[in-house]
Amino acid sequence: GNSVTQMEGPVTLSEEAFLTINCTYTATGYPSLFWYVQYPGEGLQLLLKATKADDKGSNKGFEATYRKETTSFHLEKGSVQVSDSAVYFCALVSNAGGTSYGKLTFGQGTILTVHP
Amino acid sequence: SAVISQKPSRDICQRGTSLTIQCQVDSQVTMMFWYRQQPGQSLTLIATANQGSEATYESGFVIDKFPISRPNLTFSTLTVSNMSPEDSSIYLCSVVPRRGATQYFGPGTRLTVL
Numbered sequence: 760g761n762s763v764t765q766m767e768g769p770v771t772l773s774e775e776a777f778l779t780i781n782c783t784y785t786a787t788g789y790p791s792l793f794w795y796v797q798y799p800g801e802g803l804q805l806l807l808k809a810t811k812a813d814d815k816g817s818n819k820g821f822e823a824t825y826r827k828e829t830t831s832f833h834l835e836k837g838s839v840q841v842s843d844s845a846v847y848f849c850a851l852v853s854n855a856g857g858t859s860y861g862k863l864t865f866g867q868g869t870i871l872t873v874h875p
Numbered sequence: 876s877a878v879i880s881q882k883p884s885r886d887i888c889q890r891g892t893s894l895t896i897q898c899q900v901d902s903q904v905t906m907m908f909w910y911r912q913q914p915g916q917s918l919t920l921i922a923t924a925n926q927g928s929e930a931t932y933e934s935g936f937v938i939d940k941f942p943i944s945r946p947n948l949t950f951s952t953l954t955v956s957n958m959s960p961e962d963s964s965i966y967l968c969s970v971v972p973r974r975g976a977t978q979y980f981g982p983g984t985r986l987t988v989l
Contacts, residue, residue, distance in 0.1 A: 793977070802967055802982040803918075848917065852978065861906045861971050863978055865917045 761786045765849050765866035772839055772873050780834040780869045782823075782849035790851040792816075792825050792832040793863070797846045806834075806847070839873045846870050877902055877972050879981035887987045888958055895954045896984045898968035903948035906971040909941070912983070913964045924951040924968075958988045 766781040784790065794806040794816070807816030812827035821836045832849060849866040878901040888894050898907065907924040922930040922943055930943035945951040955962050965983045972979070 795980075803969075803980040805977055805979065808977060861978070862908070862920055862923070863918075863969070865919075867917045 761790070761851060761853055761864040763849050763851055763864055763866035765847075765869050768868070769870035769872060772871070774841055774873055774875050775838045776873075778834070778836040778839045778843075778871070780847055780849075780871070782832045782834065782866055784830050784832065784849075784851050786830075786851055786853060786864075788853060789827075790853050792823070793850045793852070794821070794823055794832070794834050795848045795850060795865075797848065797868075799845070803848065839871075841873045841875055844871055844873045876977075877904060877970050877979050879968065879970060879979060881968060881981040881984050883984060884982065885985040885987075887989060889989055890959055892958055893954055893956045894958065894986060895952050896966055896968075896986075898951045898953070898981055900949045900970050902972065904970040904972050905948075905974055906978075907945060907951045908969045908971075908978070909943060909951070909953045910967045910969060910980075911964045912967065918967065921953070921966075924953075955986065958986075960988045962986065963988045 762785045764783050791810045793808045795803045796806045807818040809816040809825035815824045823832050823834045846868045848868045850863045880899045882897045909921040910918045912918045920933050921936045922932040924930050924943050924945040926945045942954045965985050967983045968981045969978050
């Protein structure tokens with residue numbers, strides 16, 4: 760079955776530091792990959808996505824590249840802000856059809872705290 | 876994208892009671908899902924809400940405990956039945972506006988069972 764593995768957290772950084780959150784996956788076929796963010800007390804928001812190999816998703820200074828050869832989709836940001844403090848979830852959806860179609864598989868989430 | 880609302884946003888309930896959570900979308904969507912997020916955990920899919928027919932449940936979830944309705948393409952309900960403290964979680968609905976599109980999430984319902 761499909762699975763997503765994220766780096767262990769929590770991650771604590773100072774403002775303007777470089778961020779990497781690792782994400783690797785196992786899936787049949789060619790899944791679409793996502794990063795969702797959950798700010799304190801809120802629901803999930805889509806941060807970025809990539810639908811095929813070598814695609815780069817980007818939003819709000821965050822980037823992630825779909826690497827089929829390493830089955831990875833690592834999240835990066837060059838300079839984090841206090842407002843980036845949140846829980847980040849890597850996820851995939853299978854595009855193979857059948858009973859798995861449309862169902863998101865999530866990683867365990869990584870808590871990011873950014874200090875001034 | 877789609878604008879999704881959930882009611883209630885939070886509730887505190889007594890053991891043994893039931894709570895129905897509503898999910899309303901501002902446009903017709905092809906797929907609707909219900910997820911559970913237990914405290915400090917990731918999201919787990921409960922079921923796919925099928926319009927006009929019985930929901931499709933994931934392993935570990937059953938209709939008697941989590942009955943789901945989806946009477947049309949913009950609305951669904953999830954009921955958490957005979958609640959226990961272990962049901963304390965955030966329950967989120969999500970939608971896929973059309974086949975192949977991105978999945979969007981509602982704001983969630985934070986449930987505490989005493």
